[in-house]
Amino acid sequence: MMEDIPGTTDSLRRRSFLPNKVVACHRCHGKKIKCSGGHPCRNCVQAEKGTACVYPQRNRSVKVSQRFIDGLLEEIDCLKQDQTARRHVPAPDGTQLIECDVTENVSSPSSRTGPRDHVQGTGRGECQGETDSNAHRQATSSEVFQSTVTAPSVTPAEADPEPVNSEQRPANLTFNQAPWFDNRNVFQTPVLISETADAAFATRFRQVISNPEGPEPVHLLRVNYANNEALMTLKESNIEWPTLARARFLIEAATKYANRYYYIIHRSSVLEGLSRCLLEPPGSESVLRCKYWALFAIGELCATRSPVTQSYPGMSYFAQASKMLGYLDERPGTDSIEALLLLSMYSLALNRRYSAYIISGTAMRSAIVMGLHLNIPESQLADLAIRDHRKRLFWTAYMFDRMWGANLGHPTAIQDDGIEIDLPLTPSPTESFQSEGGSKDDLESAYYVANIELARHLTSVIRSVYSRPGHQDTQLATRVQASLQDLQSWVNRLPPHLQVDPLAETRNDLNAVSLNLLFYQCVIIATRPILLHALRVQVTASQSTTSSPLTSQVPASAAALSEACIRCARHSFQLLAQSWIDGTFVTFDCFFTQYLFSSMTILAISSILDKQNAHSDRDSFEEASRLLRELKGAGNCVAQEYCHHVEAIEAALSDHVKAVITPQDMSALDPTAMSASVISQNSQNPSASVVSTANFPWTDSSLQMLLSQPPLDMQFLEDAVRDRHPQGLYRSDPNYEG
Incomplete structure (x- = not known):
């Protein structure tokens, strides 16, 4: 026995406290010299190679008890059950189902992979320069299409398991509460992902319709x-x-x-x-x-x-x-x-x-350095053409x-209260942007003024819907309602020559088409969080076995905003398709390409949300995806990026349809199974299938009533956009660290 040997216990005790053997750095190991250790070591300091002093990573084998492993497995099972419960929880009033934020689990291999998220492929005409640095990124899909979400740790003192009144507990704002950073090892620094971006909204859409038991879809990198x-x-x-x-x-x-x-x-x-x-x-x-x-x-x-x-x-x-x-x-x-x-x-x-x-x-x-944001006196610059050029140039920069900045969710360089320069040929506040009988220069000025004000409204929409909580003095409902009312006022003041009519035989003016498309994009950005919330309610109700008909409904105000979003997407795609036919859709036009992707994402949501027009919207989505792939094949970098998201959306839609639609519903969605009454109805009234965009009929009677109501009637926006849920609904686990 070792206990009988004198000095054995003391020898073992001294050996356990002996310092570990110094591991040589790569440079000393390659030169076969003794390394002193440290960062950097003595040899690298003398050779002035301190930055090259790197040590190999050690992979130690540690013995652990079986009880410790069993405890980890039990904790993993507990977290999985808690994650499923957090995804879909009915609201306390039982009026609607809403989704809680689920922190993305990146420690588990199953949560880091998913067939729908590994969308790759580069057709001909990829952007110059991708084949060198981006090819390596695309080759390593585990690095390219997997994100790391860092959440604040929760100490046992913070995660108090004692019951607390849900009304006294602070709200859990999961939408836009914390900035969305893409922290993957392919970047030198985390990249900020804006919720206002069309690609980010497409990711949120895929997350809503994804299988709650499977890995949550992650955001696709922009590599094109x-x-x-x-x-x-x-x-x-x-x-x-x-x-x-x-x-x-x-x-x-x-x-x-x-x-x-x-x-x-x-x-x-x-x-x-x-x-x-x-x-x-x-x-x-x-x-x-x-x-x-x-x-x-x-x-x-x-x-x-x-x-x-x-x-x-x-x-x-x-x-x-x-x-x-x-x-x-x-x-x-x-x-x-x-x-x-x-x-x-x-x-x-x-x-x-x-x-x-x-x-x-x-x-x-x-x-601003030139002073273009200020009115220059005529005594200092008498040339009227130069003064007008300075004025228009500033508003273009504006x-x-x-x-x-709105597409990226970033702030502007100058605030409106610091601008004193006049608008180009500013009309009076009571008149429209320009009368019908103006000259060509007057008509162009009317277009510029309308475009400037629409850009201003777009910034207001971004601040109203997507701004960080705690940075606003008014309620979200009040700000959203004010933004929509500003857009409605802009529509009412728009002259007839800047409106478009898809049923007209003549070609629409290109300025009017681009202006209308930007307006539809503003409405889509303002209302698509509400549409996503309505989709979440429907998906949650279909996946839950205990939901009642009341819990699967959304308020009438939310339904009106969702319908306005879908209607604008249909108008936008119709104008883009007509521009493609007329030859005014330039192959490398980044603006039209963005509008095409934005509208087709809404049409994809409508294809599973609106049962009445589901087949028509699905056909429009497929046609838009075909046009986008043609732009990708021609070398459009923006289309190449969006095509990755389209492929992921198509895979997510296919999985969602297989999961929630019965064979009877599939037969009902078959085009050959359409009833003759519906076909005859469309043939007798062809304009019913084509929504008219003349005079901007983007608002119906329900939405008009909504805009005229006080802000308290739109309080649901606080929950829909921010996804606010009381934390008292969920069980706190002191061992859970986010």
Whole structure:
């Protein structure tokens, strides 16, 4: 026996306290020299290789008792049961079913994988620069399509199991309570994901209809964009200046495309400045020359008709124009602001949204430095054309800053109370934007004024619906109602020439179409959280065996807002389809592509929510997905990103239909099983299947009544948008750490 050997116990006790053997760093191990340990070690410090001193990771084998393992398994089972109970819990009043936030479990391998979330695939015409850095990301799907959600830990003192009154317990705001960060190891730093983004809403939609027993779908990474390495390579290369004929052609194409939405440049002044630019030395990198490089990039982007096989259209010109970002003018001029706005617009086509937002913010701040946000006296600037150009240029930067920031959920560069410049040909408050019999310049001014005010309303909608709680002085219901009333007032003031009629035989004006599409997008962004809440109520009721008919209903006010969202999505897709037929849907148009994806996501929800028009909305969704895939095949970077989400949505819809729809319902959804009465009814009234968008009939009588009611009648928005639930409904587990 070891106890009988003298000194054995003391020897073992001393051995247990001996220091561990020092593990050599990689550099010392490779040189076969003794490593002193530490970070960095002595040898690496002497060789001035402190940053290269890295130690191998040790994988120790630790013996644990069987009781400890059994306890872990019991805790896992308890957490799974608690997670299922947290997903779908009826409200205390029993009026509706609502979903609680479920922290994404990333420690379990089953929660990190899912067939519908690993959507990959790159067709021809992928954005230049993806094949190098992004190919590695796509090859490692475990890193690309899995997110890590960090939640605050809960100490036993905080997780008090004693019963507490649910009315006294603080509300659990799971929507927008904490910022949504994408913390995957493919990024150098966590990336902020905005709830206002269309891709983020598509992820929320897939999470609602997913199987509660399976892994929760995660957000798909945005990998389809031109990376920095590709742009740096093109920037260092020597790109020849196009010939005079080619330059004029690209400028014509760029001017027509840029001015179809916003005012940036004068066509006549640009053609005059081209001759001055040709007189500069070939190696010159002046602001004027960079502006023409940006014009060439946009012109080639719009003039390209064939699918992209190698480089993205105009990206070489864009890389040359980006050289001006290396040095910013201490005293910026209008040429500098115009170049920045053009670079921002082209960055969106490359799907570089963050870069576009940063560049537009730089343009706005340059305009502020120039004093474009203030009215300049006529005594200091007598030229009326220059004053009008300064005015319009500022408002274009204003719209860029607000619209780009709204898509990302980021703040604006300047507040409205700091702007003193007048609107272009501002109408009186009691009149519409412009009378019917105005001149061409007056009609264009009316379009610009309407577009500016709509961009302002979009920012108001984002702040009202998606702002962080605790940062507002008024209730959410009051802010949402005020935003919708502002949109309704905007519609009432819109002149007839800026409205569209899909039943008209003549082609609609392009400015009117783009304005209508932006308006529909504003309404969709404002109301789609309510639509998602209505879908959640229906899905929860279908998955629950104890739900009553009352619990599967939503308030009439929520139903009215959901219907307005669906109606706007139908109008938007109809205008986009007509633009495709008319040839005005440019292949690389990032704005129309975004509107297409936004509307088709709503149509996908309507296909399983609205039983009356489910088949029609599903057909529209499939047609929209086909158009989006054509844009992807042509090389549209924005469409390439959205196609990943579309494939995931299609897989989620298929799984949801298999899970909740019976064979009898499947036969009812079959197009061949449609009754003859329905077909004859549609043939007798063809306009019934095509919703008219004339005079913006986006609001029905129920929604009109809702907008006229006091804010207290819209209190359900606090629960629908924020998903507020009393914590007293859930059992607190002191061992649960989020």
